[in-house]
Every structure is written in C-alpha cells, then in structure tokens.
Amino acid sequence: MSSTDMIAPTSGWRQLQFFFDSKLHVRLESIIVLVVLGVAMSVLSPYFLSVSNFLNILLATSTIGVLAIGTTLILCSGGLDLSIGSILGLAGVVGAYFCVELEWPWFMAIVGALGAGAFAGFVNGQFITRLRIPAFIVTLGMLGIARGIGLIIAPNGGAIYGLPGPVIYLGQGRPLGIPSPVIILAIAAVLSHYLLAYSRFGWHTLAIGDNESAARATGISVESLRRKLYTISGMMAGLAGLIFMARVNAGDPTAGYTYELTAITAAIIGGTSLFGGKGSILGAVIGALIMGVLQNGLNLLAVQSYYQQIAIGAVLILAVYIDQLQTGKEKKA
Amino acid sequence: MTKLKTILLASAVVLMGTAANAADKPVYGVLMKTLANPFWGAMEQGVKAGSDAAGVEYYLQAAESDQAAEPQLNLCNTMLERKPAVMITAAINSNILLPCLKAANDLGIPVVDLDGNLDPSINEKAGVKIAFQIGSDNEAAGAQGADFVVGKLGADAKGPVLVIEGLSGNITGQKRARGFAEQLKKTAPGLEIVASLPGDWDRGKAANITNDILTKHPDLVAIFAANDGMALGAVETVFAANKGEQVTIVGVDGNSDAVKSIKEGRLTASVAQLPYLVGKQAVESIKLVTEGKEVPAVVHVPTMVLTKAVLDAGTEPMLEFVK
Amino acid sequence: MSLLQISGVNKHFGAVQVLNGVDLTVEAGTVVGLVGDNGAGKSTLMKTITGIYAVDGGDVQFSGESLIGVAPGARRQRGIEMIYQDLALCKQQDVAANIFLGREPVKWAFGFLPGFVDKARMDEDALKMIARLGARIPSIHRPVGMFSGGQQQTVAIARALTFNPKLVIMDEPTAALAVREVESVLKLIRQMRDEGIAVILISHRLNDVFEVTDRIVVLRQGRIEADLQTRKTQMREVVSYIVGAH
Secondary structure (H helix, E strand, O other): OOHHHHHOOOOHHHHHHHHHHHHHOOOHHHHHHHHHHHHHHHHHOOOOOOHHHHHHHHHHHHHHHHHHHHHHHHHHOOOOOOOHHHHHHHHHHHHHHHHHHOOOOOHHHHHHHHHHHHHHHHHHHHHHHHOOOOHHHHHHHHHHHHHHHHHHHOHHHOOEEOOOHHHHHHHHOOHHHOOHHHHHHHHHHHHHHHHHHHEHHHHHHHHHHHOHHHHHHOOOOHHHHHHHHHHHHHHHHHHHHHHHHHHHOEEOOOOOOOHHHHHHHHHHHOOOOOOOOOOOHHHHHHHHHHHHHHHHHHHHOOOOHHHHHHHHHHHHHHHHHHHHHHHHHHHHO | OHHHHHHHHHHHHHHHHHHHHHHHOOEEEEEEEEOOOHHHHHHHHHHHHHHHHHOOEEEEEEEOOOOOHHHHHHHHHHHHHOOOOEEEEOOOOOOOOHHHHHHHHHOOOOEEEEOOOOOHHHHHHHOOOOOEEEEOOHHHHHHHHHHHHHHHHOOOOOEEEEEEEOOOOOHHHHHHHHHHHHHHHHHOOOEEEEEEEEOOOOHHHHHHHHHHHHHHOOOOOEEEEOOHHHHHHHHHHHHHOOOOOOOEEEEEEOOHHHHHHHHOOOOOEEEEOOHHHHHHHHHHHHHHHHOOOOOOOEEEOOOEEEEHHHHHHOOOHHHHHOO | OOOEEEEEEEEEEOOEEEEEEEEEEEOOOOEEEEEOOOOOOHHHHHHHHHOOOOOOEEEEEEOOEEOOOOOHHHHHHHOEEEEOOOOOOOOOOOHHHHHOOOOOOEEEEOOOEEEEEOHHHHHHHHHHHHHHOOOOOOOOOOOHHHOOHHHHHHHHHHHHHOOOOOEEEEEOOOOOOOHHHHHHHHHHHHHHHHOOOEEEEEOOOHHHHHHHOOEEEEEEOOEEEEEEEHHHOOHHHHHHHHHOOO
16 A cells, blocks of 8 residues: 555545545535535525625524534533523623613623623533533533523613614624624634644544543643633623624523524534534534525525424434435445 | 520511511412513513502512423412412413413412413313403504504505514414404505514524515515514614615514614514503402402403604603503 | 663552552563553553652652652653553544644644644654554544554554654553454564563463563562563463462
8 A cells, every 4th residue: 555545535526525524624515515405595596596695694694603613612522512592692681781781882892792701601611620510511500590690680681772883883784795793703713713623722622522531641631621612612602692782783681592502503514523523613604504594595485484493403404414424434434 | 696596586576577467468479471571571560560559469480481381380380389369370371381270270269361371262171260361462463563554654555574473383473473464464455475484582583584585575665573572683684784764663562672772763663562551450350350340351451552753752641551 | 771660669549558569670672561460550550650640659760760750741751651451542533633642743824823733744754653663554534433453553552652752551452452453563562672662561461472572570469479581481380470379
C-alpha cells in the first residue's frame, strides 16, 4: 500500500465525501438534503426561489441557528444542555429590563442579555463539574429556574415592550441589505466553526466527548473544559435571546419555549452525534436551515398546522436515517 | 430560651388569628391556567377586587404553563383537600379537570367554568355540573376583529388577509380564528384569507410567518392574530418591511404592551378581553349562587376594540377595566 | 547507571500494604516482563512510575534523577509513556488526532489567525510513525474505532513512540488480540528494544513474555519474588514463583 492510498480514498463519490468531511468539516449528506428540499419547494411554490425569500429563511433561522451552535459544542463534548430555551427568554427580559425599565444606555441590553446567558451557563458548568450532578438534571433544573426568574423580572408575566432604536436595529436592521440577525449568525457560526474544527479547544472537546478517561490520561483538563463549554452554550442562548428580543421589539419571558429541542434537532440533522465525539458547526447551521426551508415552504403553501407537524417530524427522521445509512457503510468498508 | 418561647407563642397566636379569620369568611378556590401571562395576571386582580367587594377570602393556584394539563389536575385535587366553599376553575382543556370537578360536585362545592374552556356536552357525559360559565366569547372576539377590519377597509375592499392561529389544537385560538374568518366572509367577501397558520403563541414564530406570507403576497392588507403577543411579532415584521401603512394588524387580549404599541401607532387594534372584569364578575356571581339566587348558565363579559382613537380619547367607560 | 531505578518503594491504601520495599532496575534497550497474580501490585507499581500514585516511602529514579514530587505530565515529557490495557483511544477520531491527543501542534492560519491545529504536519508525522512501525492501516483518516484490535494497538503504540520516549510501559497489550495480531505487536516490542527504548511488559500470557523479554520479574503480594534471566528460566519455574510454590 503506497502512502497516497493512506491519505485519501479513491472513488469519486467517496473522494467528494472525504473532501466535505475532513476539509470543510460538514457532511455532504446534510447539504444534499438541504438542496433536495430546496428544489422540491421551488417546484411546489413559485415564490420560494428568490433572494428576498432566501433572506427570509435565513432571518427565520437565525435564533435557532445560534442556539444550535452552542448545542453542537455541548453534544460534541458528550454533554447536554436543556436550559437554552429558557435562558433565551431570561436573557431577553434582562436585556429589555436594563434599557427600558432601568433606562440604562442601549448597549446595556447587549451586556445584559449576553451576561445573563453566560452567567446561567457558568452556573450549569459549576454544578455539573464541581458537584458532579448529571448535566441532564442540572440543565433541566436551570430550564425551570431561568424561566421562573424571567417571569419574576417581567411585570405581571408580560413582555417588556419598546426597545431603543439601536437595539431594534440588531433584529430588524438591514446593513448592506442583509438582515442583522443573519450577519450575527454568520459571524457566530464562522468563529465557532473555527473553534470546533481547527483549534485545540475544539479537538479536546471532541476528545472528551469520545473517551473522557483517555483525554484525561493525556493531560487534558476535562472539568475546566466542560465549564467553558457550558458558559459558551449559555452565552449563545443569550445571543439568541438578544436577536429574538430585537426582532420582536420586546423582552418576552415566554420566548424560546421548547426551542432547546428544536436546537438539538438542528444539530443532529447536521450530523452531530447525540452521544458525543462527533459534530459540525456548519452542519448544525445547515440543519437549522433545513428546518427553516421546510417551515417557510409549508407557510408559502399555506399548509394546515397538523400537516406541518407531521412533515417536520418526518424530515427529522429521514435526515438522520440518511446520515446513519452512510455511517453504516463506512463501518462495513 | 425565653426569646424562643416568645417567638413560638407569638407564632401560635398569629396562626390562631389567621385560622379564626379564615373561619369567619368563606374561602373560594381559584384555579387558573398559569400566571406567566398578563391576561391571567389581570384576571387575578379582578378576582381580588371581586373577593374584597363580596367579603370572601380566595385561595389561588395556577399551573406553570398553559400546556401543563396534568399538573393542573393535581393542583385541582390538592385544592379539593382544602374544601373550598366554591371552585372557580379555568381548565387548560375541556377534559383534564373533569374527575376533580366531579369530586367537587359530590362534595356539594359549586363549580364555575372561568373563561369558558369546558364543553357542555362533554360535561354532561362525564356527569359534571357547572354553576355557570363566564368569560368573553372568543368567537365573538374574532368576529369583532373582523368587523373592525371591515369598518376600516370598507365592505367592498379587496386583498389578501393572513390569520395567525394559536397553538395548533388549542380551542381558544381556534375559536378566535374561526370567528374572524366567518365574519370576514359574511361582511367583506373581497377580503380573502390566503393563509391561516399556527403561530403557537410565539412572537418569533408569528414574525417568521408574516415574513413568509409577505413574500408571497406583497399586497397583504390585513393580519389577524389570535393573541397580542403574536400580533406584536407581526407588527415588527411589517414595519421592518416598511409596510406599516399598508397592513392593518389586529390582535386579541388588550395586553399592556399591545396598548403601548397601539398608542405608538404600530399595532392597529386589539380586541380587549377585559380579564379583570371576568375575574371580578366570576366571584360576585358565584356569591349570588351560594346565596341561592339565579345566575344564567352562560355569562358573557363584553369585549371591546382598542384603537389609537379610543385610547387617546380615554372616554370609554370600560377602559378602566383594561389592565 | 540504570535508566529506571526503583528502590525500597512502599505504598499502602488505608490498612492494605500494596507495595512492600520493591527494588527494580530497568536498563535502556531491554524488555522486562512483569508478571504476577491479580492483586500482586503490578498496576500500582507502574502507576508510581508514571506518577498517578505518590509513593509512601523509597525512591524512583529516572536517568539518574529522582521523580519524587514530579507530576505525571512532566514525567511524560521526560520520556515515560504508558499504553493502557483499554488503549485509551478516542474511537471516533482519526489516527493523527489520537496520536497527538493533548499535544497537538499549532500554527498561524493564513499568517494571522492564531491557534490552528497543524493537521497537515500531524498527518505527515502520523504516516511516518506508522511506516516506522511497519504497520498496515487502511487509512489514517478513518476513525480508529473502525480498525481491528491489532490496528488500534498500533495506533496506541504509535502515540507512545511519537514523542521519543525512553521507557514504555505496556499493560496487557496482547490480551484482546487475534493470534496473527499478537505476532505483530511482539515484533513492535522487539523493534522498540532495538531502537534503545526500555520496555516494561505486563502480561498474563507467559508465552508472549517468554518470546520477547530479556528478564522476567515476578511480583507477589507487593514484593519482588524473583528476578530472572529469560534465557535461563522456564515456564514452570516462573509459574511456581507466581503462585508462591517455589
């Protein structure tokens, strides 16, 4: 066997897959599912295929996309964060409280939202690593705690309405014709993609999700890494909360209800393993886009709500099945 | 040591005092869907005002969200343990509380259907008797929204209309959307509902739906959302697309943030439910029942359309109940 | 001067005395087999060398310097590697990621972005190492979990050898392998010895021990029971020392 054989597989399809997998760190299958869905929607609805509608889809995907980034990092490390939907709601309320109720300068909304998110994530990390309580339990607890605190801060459980202009611009502005949330998502995705796929931090994240004791034996500080990851996940939820609040011009304590499940779904459709050690940030964004395209298409076609639920459930199962089909083949090879 | 004794003694006195106080006044059990919503917050204020006026105590419980059906049944059963004089219940759906309400019937505790979430035919099958049902008529609220839209655009107006429904399968949202659609069809056949989609009570989702439908129908003339939160999500999308002048947007509830938005000239109107009045009248009417007086089986508390003109004038007497 | 010199090492866990005045020397370029019954103290002894356990008494010297108080990571840097029985591999990561786990080289991407893992260099070094071991692996880009047990063992050995160790401790490297794979691992051990590396081989498979070692040390109840030249002893003698019937 020559050494070139050992670097790359030979057949054309395999080579393409290999290129996407190891060079771009995203699974070719996810992209194919997205494209097929896009083509199907273009055929079904004449309104689908336009730049403005694509921007709509990206805008609609931005919140879930940002959440899915944090979720992907957590899943890769073998962890789980169920609290992000609630943290999204809390972050929006805290941000709005700072700049509306307390009348602090507008940028304090950003500080408040990101700060509240990062703090909640930090607390998650402390409980998980120092008290050794399972992540499922800690973040499930935080799901309730963050939601409760948000409802206490907001008057009468209602929303804090009417944000300052610069904050609204983060959700509704269109610099260069592109909606601000889309730009925020793109920046967050590129930075996190670099972090996971190309930095030691990301490699160690995959390693602890793959085999924690092996990682520890090579000198990786597992607990400190986990604490950082949960803080990042919380901060991403805070960022998503900021986007949500700016889009709807209100800090809504009920915002983000069950979004954690949607974010996990997006990550998994994008090829991230529920059990750690494998995952892709770009994949997660594509996963979120797959659901966004589906939702947008069903809306354009004015499909009734019950059928929408069925369609979304079916696509989830199908996307993961296609992914596993591929993994199965590799195992046999 | 003496200090501790004093504290214990004081607590005992206070406890006895409370018990004596409670024994004086009848205690009404109030079970709501959730408090995580200004609608129910205002309803509680109304219950409080009604209890003060009627000279009764009330004991209020609510589930953590308006989806938490089974937890609400547990709360109901717990409440029954305290043997309240009456039970005022806003059931999360039409069947979950039936076993508990049946037990209340057996104990001779009168039951009020607050906000009209129970279904009379199902009640009959389950053998549950309701003293009366009180609330706004959700279908009428939807129809009122349609009347407002038609009044503003004209009966001969033409153009596409979007309806944003509540959580799919939720009866309140369905009634509002249905009431709107039927009335619109009757009074302005030129206004066509091009899509009726589930916003799941989620502002962000309503914003996305509005975006999608504006893509398909850039000439959209009106949006009806089954609650204010979703209507406000739609408002932000419409204004971001610079179509604030073109699209009439109507929500339901009359929340404080909706009022703010209407005053700013963004949300066009909200069909206010006056939950404060519902809560107040519920307590007052059941008091009459306990005194052996007649109350109609269905009490409809009126709804009113809040617009910038109405709010700015401030002369409408019912405005005092908008919380 | 011996490469590794253990003298009078004691270790107890609570009331249980696990190591009791152990003396052991290992020279560079030799293979020492460490045998003994379960609970004889083999693993504990090895962990006092890698630094996972601190000794209660006695001294561990490496290249003439005492290791007492030196952290596991620092001992690894001085040239002590251990290959664990379960291999401690990340099964979903590829060969290079496993070989360089925790020690990934970084570079500046596009000349200005810091902290990029230098994958090209890692792949190149990984290939060289696999070639040096004369091993066959389907592709270094496959997740190692798809490899056979022997191939995985090769990756674990490659990881231990990449940073030029002086002493490699192998815990039951052949226990889970097919017969033909055992042969290639034994070959690798001889190769290490020929390159001047000292190897301590812990194994229950006495056939393997006899095939590759220069010396066989028998540990029994925390003491060195025997220290034998492999050429001059026989299976029966070793077994009798192990069971304490000598």
